Structures are given as C-alpha cells and as structure tokens.
Amino acid sequence: xxxxxxAAGTALPDTSAPASVVDLAGRAARGALARARVSAxxxxxxxxxxxxxxxxxxxxxxxxxxxKEVGINLDYIADxxxxxxxxxxxxxxACGVLGAVQxxxxxxxxxxxxxxxxxxxxxxxxxxxxxxxxxxxxxxxGALLLERSADPHAGFGPVRHYTADRPTDVEGYLDTDTMGxxxxxxxxxxxxxxxxxxxxxxxxxxxxxxxxxTGIDLDRTLVIGPSETADDAGAKGEPHTxxxxxxxxRALDGVRRDDYEQFLFVSVGAGPSAACALYRPEGW
Amino acid sequence: MSATAYSRIExxxxxxxxxxxxTDQLSALVxxxxxxxxxxxxxxAERRVHDxxxxxxxxxxxxALSAARDALESSRYRAEDLDIVIxxxxxxxxxxxxxxxxxxxxxxxxxxxxxxxxxxxDVSNACAGMMTGVWLLDRMIRSGAVRRGLxxxxxxxxxxxxxxAREMTDSYDPQFASLSVGDSASAVVLDxxxxxxxxIHYIELMTCSEYSHLCMGMPSDRTPGIALYTDNKKMHNRxxxxxxxxxxxxxxxxxxxxxxGEEFDYVIQHQVGxxxxxxxxxxxxxxxxxxxxxxxxxxxxxxxxxTTSHFLTLCxxxxxxxxxPGAKYLMVPAASGVxxxxxxxxxxxVGV
Numbered sequence: 001x002x003x004x005x006x007a008a009g010t011a012l013p014d015t016s017a018p019a020s021v022v023d024l025a026g027r028a029a030r031g032a033l034a035r036a037r038v039s040a041x042x043x044x045x046x047x048x049x050x051x052x053x054x055x056x057x058x059x060x061x062x063x064x065x066x067x068k069e070v071g072i073n074l075d076y077i078a079d080x081x082x083x084x085x086x087x088x089x090x091x092x093x094a095c096g097v098l099g100a101v102q103x104x105x106x107x108x109x110x111x112x113x114x115x116x117x118x119x120x121x122x123x124x125x126x127x128x129x130x131x132x133x134x135x136x137x138x139x140x141x142g143a144l145l146l147e148r149s150a151d152p153h154a155g156f157g158p159v160r161h162y163t164a165d166r167p168t169d170v171e172g173y174l175d176t177d178t179m180g181x182x183x184x185x186x187x188x189x190x191x192x193x194x195x196x197x198x199x200x201x202x203x204x205x206x207x208x209x210x211x212x213x214t215g216i217d218l219d220r221t222l223v224i225g226p227s228e229t230a231d232d233a234g235a236k237g238e239p240h241t242x243x244x245x246x247x248x249x250r251a252l253d254g255v256r257r258d259d260y261e262q263f264l265f266v267s268v269g270a271g272p273s274a275a276c277a278l279y280r281p282e283g284w
Numbered sequence: 285m286s287a288t289a290y291s292r293i294e295x296x297x298x299x300x301x302x303x304x305x306x307t308d309q310l311s312a313l314v315x316x317x318x319x320x321x322x323x324x325x326x327x328x329a330e331r332r333v334h335d336x337x338x339x340x341x342x343x344x345x346x347x348a349l350s351a352a353r354d355a356l357e358s359s360r361y362r363a364e365d366l367d368i369v370i371x372x373x374x375x376x377x378x379x380x381x382x383x384x385x386x387x388x389x390x391x392x393x394x395x396x397x398x399x400x401x402x403x404x405x406d407v408s409n410a411c412a413g414m415m416t417g418v419w420l421l422d423r424m425i426r427s428g429a430v431r432r433g434l435x436x437x438x439x440x441x442x443x444x445x446x447x448x449a450r451e452m453t454d455s456y457d458p459q460f461a462s463l464s465v466g467d468s469a470s471a472v473v474l475d476x477x478x479x480x481x482x483x484i485h486y487i488e489l490m491t492c493s494e495y496s497h498l499c500m501g502m503p504s505d506r507t508p509g510i511a512l513y514t515d516n517k518k519m520h521n522r523x524x525x526x527x528x529x530x531x532x533x534x535x536x537x538x539x540x541x542x543x544x545g546e547e548f549d550y551v552i553q554h555q556v557g558x559x560x561x562x563x564x565x566x567x568x569x570x571x572x573x574x575x576x577x578x579x580x581x582x583x584x585x586x587x588x589x590x591t592t593s594h595f596l597t598l599c600x601x602x603x604x605x606x607x608x609p610g611a612k613y614l615m616v617p618a619a620s621g622v623x624x625x626x627x628x629x630x631x632x633x634v635g636v
Contacts, residue, residue: 051385058374058383059501059512060410060620068493075494077523077530084490084531087621088416089408093386099405103420106427109287161403163395172385176377176508183503183510187385270387273404 002155018127024141327558
C-alpha cells in the first residue's frame with residue numbers, strides 16, 4: 001500500500017490583516033480539500049508542522065485552531081453524525097512535513113485514519129515577516145492531503161533521518177529575558193555564518209546516503225530540496241516548513257514525465273537534521 | 285522490522301524539583317485574590333517549583349533530560365537502542381530563559397542522551413502532549429516502523445503562575461487556573477508487547493476543535509512572562525466532560541464491549557484538581573451507568589503538571605509498591621484543543 005498526495009495547496013497572507021498560521025494553514029487545507037472534493041469530516045487526523053506562529057502561542061496546539069478553521073470534528077456530541085477527528089502539532093524545524101509523512105504512514109497502516117491532512121504554515125509572531133529584517137522566513141502556508149492508493153507502486157517510500165555530529169547552525173527562540181512586554185511580537189532566528197553552504201552539503205550527503213540505502217537511480221529522480229525563495233508563490237523570504245509543499249507543486253508543474261521515475265523529497269535544517277523520502281506519483 | 289499487534293509500557297521515569305511551594309505561600313504572592321481559598325477550590329496543597337539558577341538544571345530541557353535518564357535506568361534499553369525520541373513539552377525553556385522553537389527539543393535530547401540514530405520530533409498538544417506522543421509511538425511500533433522509543437516531557441509550568449500572581453486582580457480572572465500548576469518531568473519507554481500481562485490494549489484520542497480557543501497560552505502583553513488564559517466555566521462544563529465517556533463508550537460499543545466489561549482496576553484522570561477529578565468520574569459514572577475504579581491522584585502534592593500528569597501519577601503509584609501486578613489501568617487525557625480519549629493498559633513488569 002502506498003500513501004499518496006491526493007491534493008496540495010499553498011496560501012499567502014491577505015495583506016489586510018496580520019499573517020496568521022490559523023488563516024494560512026486553514027486556507028491551504030480548505031483549498032486542498034476542495035480540489036480533492038473531500039469533506040472536512042472525512043479527515044481523521046490533522047498534523048500541523050509549522051514552527052513560527054502568531055503571538056508565539058504555545059497552547060493549544062496550533063493544529064486544534066486550524067482544525068476548527070477547517071471545520072473538522074467541531075463537537076463530537078453536538079454533531080449529528082460524529083466523526084472523531086484528532087489533531088496535534090509535530091515540530092522538527094524544516095523537516096516537519098517529512099516527519100508527519102512518516103507518522104502518517106504508520107497511521108494509515110494501522111487503520112488509525114483513512115485520510116491525513118498535513119498543514120505547514122509559519123508566520124512571524126508579529127504578523128508581518130517583512131517588517132523584521134532579522135527574520136528570514138516567509139509568511140506562508142502549505143497543505144497536503146494524503147491517503148492510500150490502489151496503485152502498489154505509487155506513493156511515499158521510506159522516510160529516513162540524518163543527524164550531523166556538530167552543533168546546530170540554526171536556532172529559533174523567544175528570549176524571555178529581553179522580550180519585556182513584547183513577547184507576542186518578538187522572535188530571534190540565529191543562523192551561523194556559512195550555514196547555507198554547510199546545510200546544502202549536508203542535504204547533498206543525505207541524498208547520496210538515501211540513494212545508496214534504497215538503491216535508486218538519482219539520474220532518474222527529481223530532487224525536491226530546500227528552496228531559498230518563495231518568489232514564484234508570491235511570498236517574500238524563504239519558505240520554511242512549507243518548502244516541500246511548494247517544491248512538490250513546482251515539480252508537478254514543470255516535470256517532464258519521460259525524464260524522471262520519481263521524486264525525492266529532502267529537507268534540512270536546525271539540529272542539524274535532515275530527512276529524505278522517495279515519492280512516486282500515481283500512474284507513473 | 286515487522287508489524288505487531290500491540291505495544292507496551294516498558295519503563296517510566298520522573299524528575300521533580302526539590303523546592304516545594306505551599307498553596308498558602310503562593311496565595312501570599314497574589315494580593316488581588318483577597319480571601320479566596322485556592323486550596324479549597326483546587327484541592328492542591330503544594331507544588332514543586334523549579335530552581336531558576338541555570339546550574340540547577342531545572343529548565344524544561346534539563347528536567348526532561350533527567351526524567352529520560354531516570355526512565356532509561358529502569359529500562360532494559362540503553363539510549364543508543366532507541367529508534368525514536370518524542371518530546372512533548374509545552375514550555376520549551378532551554379539555556380535558562382530561552383523559549384525554543386527550533387531545533388526540536390527531541391533532536392537535542394536525543395543528541396544529549398546519545399540516541400544518535402533515533403528519529404526525533406516534538407509533539408505539541410497542550411496537556412495531552414505526552415499522551416499524543418504515546419499514541420504516535422504505539423502506532424509506529426504496531427506498524428513496524430520502530431521497535432522501541434521514548435516519550436518525554438519537562439515542564440516549567442509555574443512560569444504561568446508567576447505571571448498570574450503578578451497580574452491577577454480577582455478570582456474570576458482568566459489566569460486563575462494558572463495558580464494550580466506545578467513543575468515536573470516525566471518519561472515513558474514503549475516497546476513491542478509479547479505478553480498480555482504487559483500491553484497497551486488501545487489508545488484512542490480526539491480533538492473537539494469548537495472549543496480550541498478556551499485555553500490559550502502565550503507571552504503576556506502586560507508584564508514580562510508567559511501566561512495562560514483559561515475560560516474555566518466553558519472548558520469544564522458538563523457537556524465538555526461528557527466528551528470522553530461518549531467517545532470511549534462509542535469506541536467500546538463498536539467492538540461489542542462495555543465500560544463495565546473492561547474491568548479497570550484504576551483510572552488516572554488528568555490532574556487538574558481534586559474537585560475536577562471527582563466531577564469527571566461522577567459524570568462518567570452517570571454516562572456509563574457503571575462505577576469508576578479507584579482514581580489515582582498526585583494533584584494534592586504536585587498540582588497540575590500539564591503534559592506529565594498521567595505518567596507522573598502512574599510512576600509514583602508503581603514506585604509506592606502497592607500496585608497489584610497485572611492490574612489494568614485507564615488513563616484519560618483532558619487538554620486544551622479540546623483533546624480527550626482513553627488509554628487502556630495492563631501493567632506487570634514495568635521498569636520504575
């Protein structure tokens with residue numbers, strides 16, 4: 001059984017209001033559900049993998065707020081046809097989507113859900129990434145709808161994780177010593193000089209290791225890697241956790257079927273941690 | 285690795301700061317409360333509070349690390365044997381006063397423990413965080429994705445109490461619930477169950493998102509600190525409390541089972557307060573039309589410890605030595621989201 005992407009979507013902030021994960025993830029998710037013609041109540045599990053969020057909210061899980069925005073299992077008792085949806089946040093820096101794909105495989109295989117929605121949205125806590133020059137990421141949301149495929153050759157292959165044996169190049173935190181009364185709008189993202197080159201090399205070595213471990217031909221594989229801009233999606237700044245969603249949509253848009261047998265997702269970031277996963281679309 | 289039918293709780297660990305704060309001591313810090321008796325309302329006599337000195341190792345990360353090591357001491361596995369490390373802290377304080385967003389706590393804990401090849405990620409699901417980590421680990425073990433793993437959480441929960449004490453003006457303040465929290469860490473190791481004597485029979489969770497806004501945690505905009513704002517009345521009204529028995533009852537009915545037929549020996553509710561626990565159990569007795577088993581609690585001594593509460597209560601219970609081997613436990617989360625559900629497990633040879 002393969003787990004395939006039934007639909008994907010991204011969302012950008014509406015400039016009339018501060019950017020919010022709930023809005024971006026909600027719109028990206030609703031867009032994906034509409035394209036797949038799937039009802040919100042059919043989603044058994046929603047996993048939100050975004051790292052940065054409005055007001056630096058730490059409770060509840062952003063997923064619960066996104067779940068409400070999308071309209072999944074609002075009230076199990078009041079709903080005339082209760083469907084017990086469940087949601088949580090899974091955070092692992094830039095590697096969140098692939099981590100959620102990995103647990104999603106276990107959830108489908110154990111029959112814990114038939115459909116899984118992954119949302120990946122990051123916003124500056126103050127609501128506008130452009131106004132903080134020290135913050136590198138775009139206010140951007142993405143969503144993937146995942147389910148089983150009847151095609152045994154389609155879907156995600158194994159997700160593998162790689163850890164570099166050195167201190168992290170990237171840290172994101174709220175410094176509560178210096179935030180004063182501005183903790184809801186302040187965030188620090190500290191990146192070591194040369195981090196991009198080092199993480200690029202780490203991603204390349206993870207791809208090479210993965211190819212060797214799984215025996216795939218990289219010449220016939222389109223690598224969907226970390227991207228430095230989200231310009232084509234209309235966002236300023238680097239895509240963070242939504243990068244695999246953006247990369248997937250770009251790949252589908254530009255790929256020539258004859259050139260490739262499959263995609264290889266690779267994410268790399270804070271830890272340093274990297275993750276790779278093979279993906280073959282249905283019908284390939 | 286191959287698929288398996290069940291996982292089990294293999295070992296437990298905890299960490300509790302040594303410093304005790306009585307409810308009277310806390311009340312004295314909240315002048316706005318007047319004569320309101322917090323202990324009478326919550327049933328909480330005292331809680332543990334972290335030492336803010338970095339050298340004490342009692343930030344969320346340090347306490348989580350200590351609980352993980354405590355669990356591994358009682359486990360048959362070493363850190364390098366772990367296939368996965370899941371961290372579930374709500375309050376992710378590391379290096380003193382940094383609230384961390386990335387790298388994940390799990391990545392840093394795995395590295396510090398020496399679980400170098402372990403899959404790692406953080407789970408955030410309010411007070412149901414550890415339960416969510418256990419739910420995921422159970423599914424990953426059953427699918428054959430991993431053989432064994434660690435779920436861990438460390439909470440400097442009393443930071444929200446400090447903010448509440450500074451800012452509250454009366455007992456109707458949305459920060460009132462913040463006065464009931466305590467600091468702690470807890471860890472649990474899961475692996476494959478090969479014997480019905482040690483087995484997670486099921487763990488099922490759901491989120492009723494209509495009420496996701498009733499308890500919100502974020503930095504305060506009035507004083508420097510993190511805060512929790514809870515609409516207690518709506519959060520804990522009778523209809524919310526019926527969610528668990530209704531969901532659990534439906535789950536059992538689909539399997540042709542009843543709550544009474546489960547024959548639980550103990551129930552562990554989320555440790556919100558003694559009156560809350562009594563109210564949840566009474567509501568469930570009415571819904572299930574069946575008596576509740578003895579209800580285990582540590583809330584009087586430790587307060588509401590957020591994500592760690594069920595596994596802290598379970599570990600204390602097993603360490604006290606009175607537990608009957610082979611007893612069947614029911615754990616019921618209750619968390620912002622609103623998250624509820626049920627974990628059913630038989631425990632005989634748990635490392636504590």
